[in-house]
Amino acid sequence: MYKIAKALDVDISWLMGNDVPSESQGNEIMSSYELANITNKVKNDIQAQELLKIYYDSLNDDNKQRILDLARALGSN
Known part of the structure; x- marks a missing residue:
């Protein structure tokens, strides 16, 4: 579905x-x-776990959005 x-x-x-x-x-x-x-x-994926540990709680909403935008841009290549 x-x-x-x-x-x-x-x-x-x-x-x-x-x-x-x-x-x-x-x-x-x-x-x-x-x-x-x-x-x-x-x-x-150890690297993914490390990224989550480092960034999830420490970023404000604006910076979280910036990281998401960057990840989407890198993933589209």
């Missing part, structure tokens, strides 16, 4: 028949599938 929703760019809840807008909400909230996938990757 997740892959179908992603391919069609619609909300997975809409595909399942829930009364929600059909439009995908973008990257505002991660699906359970995406969160589980990232969690599994982080469990096996």
Whole structure:
């Protein structure tokens, strides 16, 4: 279901028949599938664990957004 929703760019809840807008909400909230996938990757990646330890609690919201923007830009290459 997740892959179908992603391919069609619609909300997975809409595909399942829930009364929600059909439009995908973008990257505002991660699906359970995406969160589980990232969690599994982080469990096996020492560098990712270190980044989380260093930055998660110490950054303000503006700097968190800057890091996210940078990570997205680096990931698109």
